[in-house]
Amino acid sequence: MSTKPKRALSGCPIDYALSVLGDRWSLLIIRDIAIKGSKTYADLLDGWEGISTNILAQRLRHLEENGVIRKRKNPANWRSSLYELTPKGRDLAPLLAELVLWGGKFNDARDPKTETYASVRSDRQGFERKILGEESA
Amino acid sequence: MSTKPKRALSGCPIDYALSVLGDRWSLLIIRDIAIKGSKTYADLLDGWEGISTNILAQRLRHLEENGVIRKRKNPANWRSSLYELTPKGRDLAPLLAELVLWGGKFNDARDPKTETYASVRSDRQGFERKILGEESA
DNA sequence: ATTTTTCACTTGCAATATGCAAGTTTATAG
DNA sequence: CTATAAACTTGCATATTGCAAGTGAAAAAT
Numbered sequence: 148m149s150t151k152p153k154r155a156l157s158g159c160p161i162d163y164a165l166s167v168l169g170d171r172w173s174l175l176i177i178r179d180i181a182i183k184g185s186k187t188y189a190d191l192l193d194g195w196e197g198i199s200t201n202i203l204a205q206r207l208r209h210l211e212e213n214g215v216i217r218k219r220k221n222p223a224n225w226r227s228s229l230y231e232l233t234p235k236g237r238d239l240a241p242l243l244a245e246l247v248l249w250g251g252k253f254n255d256a257r258d259p260k261t262e263t264y265a266s267v268r269s270d271r272q273g274f275e276r277k278i279l280g281e282e283s284a
Numbered sequence: 285m286s287t288k289p290k291r292a293l294s295g296c297p298i299d300y301a302l303s304v305l306g307d308r309w310s311l312l313i314i315r316d317i318a319i320k321g322s323k324t325y326a327d328l329l330d331g332w333e334g335i336s337t338n339i340l341a342q343r344l345r346h347l348e349e350n351g352v353i354r355k356r357k358n359p360a361n362w363r364s365s366l367y368e369l370t371p372k373g374r375d376l377a378p379l380l381a382e383l384v385l386w387g388g389k390f391n392d393a394r395d396p397k398t399e400t401y402a403s404v405r406s407d408r409q410g411f412e413r414k415i416l417g418e419e420s421a
Numbered sequence: 422a423t424t425t426t427t428c429a430c431t432t433g434c435a436a437t438a439t440g441c442a443a444g445t446t447t448a449t450a451g
Numbered sequence: 452c453t454a455t456a457a458a459c460t461t462g463c464a465t466a467t468t469g470c471a472a473g474t475g476a477a478a479a480a481t
Contacts (some may be wrong), residue, residue: 157332158397160387161315161380171306171468177390178298188429199469204430226428226477235390241300242382244285249379250297253351253372271403308439325458336440341459363448363457 167213168239172198172206174246177232177239180216181278182263187221193262215239232278240278244271266282304350305376309335311383313375314369317353318415323366324358324366332397352376369415377415381408390407 156162168174178196179185193201198206207230210216215236221227232239244267251264267274293299305311316322316331328340335343344367347353352373358364369376381404388401404411 154333156393156394158391158395159312159315159332160384160391160396160401161311162333162387163391163393163396164383164387165308165311166386168310169306169308171302174298174306175296178296189427192429195296196291199471200430201432201470202468205468224428227430238386238389242379242386245379245382246301247297249375250299250301251291252375253297254297254300256293256295256300258295259297259300264297319455326456327460336442338441338461339439361457365458404433 154163167210167215170206172202173210174243176203176206176210177215177236178243180230180232181236181240181243187227188226188230191230210236212269237279240275243278304347304352307343309339310347311348311380313340313343314352314373315380317367317369318373318377318380323368324364325367326364328367347373374416377412380415381412 149254156166168177174195175196175198176191179191183194185191185194188203188207191207192198192200207216210270211218214233216230217233219229220233221229247263247267251259251267254264285374293303305314312331312333312335313328316328320331320379322328322331325340325344328344329335329337344353344355348355351370353367354370356366356368358366383402384400388398388404
């Protein structure tokens with residue numbers, strides 16, 4: 148997925164989804180917010196995969212422009228911002244679950260992180276509900 | 285997703301999944317094979333989005349190396365090859381369904397293609413079964 | 422009062438990836 | 452022989468990525 152596709156979208160829902168999410172980083176950022184509980188720019192910068200700061204900023208902007216995440220001031224510490232999923236972003240919960248299931252099933256990494264995979268397998272409903280939270284705006 | 289990530293994978297199942305599928309084209313190719321029924325290189329070349337030939341070749345190689353698709357000779361017409369999903373590729377059926385549902389729900393294209401979205405909504409089981417086919421090797 | 426630290430980015434630049442057009446290969450059909 | 456078809460490959464200009472360093476604004480430390 149590209150962040151700003153030059154070509155027109157085809158109208159296919161998958162093409163649309165990929166125009167928002169289809170790159171190497173967007174879904175990892177969403178994972179960090181949705182599953183790991185990352186909230187600040189600094190949290191996101193030091194995720195497992197080591198995204199570089201310019202790419203992180205660019206992707207956050209793109210995801211915000213596309214209504215998947217939103218940025219707010221931290222009420223406790225005014226100088227930090229908090230990133231969070233919008234309802235549209237929370238609606239990605241089932242997609243995240245499927246990604247985890249497929250990735251976990253075929254993952255051939257030397258030292259796979261099996262925790263999330265196990266948790267989705269044992270209680271998928273719970274996993275999704277945790278991300279979906281209350282259905283507010 | 286990149287085709288050949290230089291950086292080591294983190295072990296996270298999502299990171300693994302994205303190392304295979306996380307780019308602008310791979311899932312569109314898989315969609316064309318799984319949903320549209322494209323089988324040959326030429327079929328795939330003239331999909332809705334207009335992938336260029338070098339990128340198509342590169343992605344097919346990557347997907348094949350990662351066990352998602354396989355290439356065979358066409359028994360009827362020996363000089364054409366047929367691309368098809370492996371069991372690992374067919375296991376993407378639920379992920380494709382979720383992509384369609386999410387993409388279809390939020391798609392803001394001028395002229396959205398709503399057919400697949402409608403079909404997944406009305407009969408998700410049937411949609412997935414059509415891709416999963418018989419559970420063979 | 423000055424220096425340091427923190428947070429959230431931006432900027433510069435080299436390396437890599439993408440996209441377009443044209444060319445290649447192999448083999449049969451006319 | 453010449454043309455056609457299928458599946459790619461190659462060249463090259465442009466776009467995107469990634470690394471390292473820098474910026475700005477305000478609070479905390481000295």
